[in-house]
Amino acid sequence: MSVLEIKDLQVSVETEQGTKQILRGVDLSIATDEIHAIMGPNGSGKSTLAYTIAGHPKYHVDGGSILLDGREVLEMTVDERARAGLFLAMQYPVEIPGVTNTNFLRTAKTAIDGEAPAIRSWVKEVRESMTNLKMDSSFAERNVNEGFSGGEKKRNEILQLELLKPAFAVLDETDSGLDVDALKIVSEGVNRAKANTKLGVLLITHYTRILRYIKPDFVHVFVNGRVAEEGGPELAERLEDEGYDRYLAGTVVK
Numbered sequence: 436m437s438v439l440e441i442k443d444l445q446v447s448v449e450t451e452q453g454t455k456q457i458l459r460g461v462d463l464s465i466a467t468d469e470i471h472a473i474m475g476p477n478g479s480g481k482s483t484l485a486y487t488i489a490g491h492p493k494y495h496v497d498g499g500s501i502l503l504d505g506r507e508v509l510e511m512t513v514d515e516r517a518r519a520g521l522f523l524a525m526q527y528p529v530e531i532p533g534v535t536n537t538n539f540l541r542t543a544k545t546a547i548d549g550e551a552p553a554i555r556s557w558v559k560e561v562r563e564s565m566t567n568l569k570m571d572s573s574f575a576e577r578n579v580n581e582g583f584s585g586g587e588k589k590r591n592e593i594l595q596l597e598l599l600k601p602a603f604a605v606l607d608e609t610d611s612g613l614d615v616d617a618l619k620i621v622s623e624g625v626n627r628a629k630a631n632t633k634l635g636v637l638l639i640t641h642y643t644r645i646l647r648y649i650k651p652d653f654v655h656v657f658v659n660g661r662v663a664e665e666g667g668p669e670l671a672e673r674l675e676d677e678g679y680d681r682y683l684a685g686t687v688v689k
């Protein structure tokens with residue numbers, strides 16, 4: 436079993452108006468086989484947490500740590516993070532012109548495993564995953580995310596997740612912009628990935644809708660760069676009924 440521990444994480448960015456502190460001491464611990472939902476209003480710092488775990492250079496860590504089985508993730512390069520077992524699906528997946536999906540997946544798999552996957556079983560696996568995600572086979576030879584619709588990009592992220600088999604996946608608003616059918620397909624992909632390998636999931640979302648399909652073990656509510664409240668799945672149900680108003684009104688103070 437692996438553990439990803441975020442401890443007192445403080446993160447800022449440089450803006451034209453000066454330094455802006457975004458994360459103000461985030462504590463979160465997640466083990467493989469657990470699903471943690473991070474919910475919160477817009478602008479509360481959810482994507483900043485994802486970018487920081489990913490190692491985006493814009494986000495400066497002013498304090499705290501991110502440990503993966505005791506190893507400091509913040510000292511790892513982006514590649515090392517992937518090899519260590521971290522997978523990040525961003526709110527806005529990037530396009531990679533000139534690189535086909537097939538080549539990208541194979542290169543990433545090879546880099547992560549340290550050896551190329553056996554070609555026949557790999558091709559079969561890619562095909563199966565694409566079929567499961569209801570992706571047309573033409574997506575294999577298209578450039579990564581180039582000209583993909585929002586929903587197609589999200590499916591493509593889950594395709595990567597299924598094939599790369601990380602220990603931890605951070606999924607930032609994988610549900611945004613999806614219609615109900617696509618949401619189900621994407622959710623089933625995440626659930627399959629978790630069933631097939633040992634996977635811990637940090638599911639970042641503004642809405643409770645996806646949590647009907649991907650059942651969280653823990654729910655953390657982010658407000659103003661901090662975890663304002665934590666609980667089990669019942670907390671998500673409460674948020675579905677009440678929204679975030681009571682946090683923003685300052686009635687919940689940690």
Ligand code: ADP
Nearest residue numbers: 448450457476477478479480481482483484493
């Ligand atoms: P969320 O994902 O919860 O909506 P974000 O992490 O995207 O929140 O943003 C948190 C706050 O930090 C917002 O006020 C946002 O405008 C600001 N912020 C995030 N990234 C940057 C950046 N690169 N430059 C300036 N401000 C940023």
Ligand code: MG
Nearest residue numbers: 443460461462
């Ligand atoms: Mg704290």
Ligand code: MG
Nearest residue numbers: 481482526608
């Ligand atoms: Mg966001």
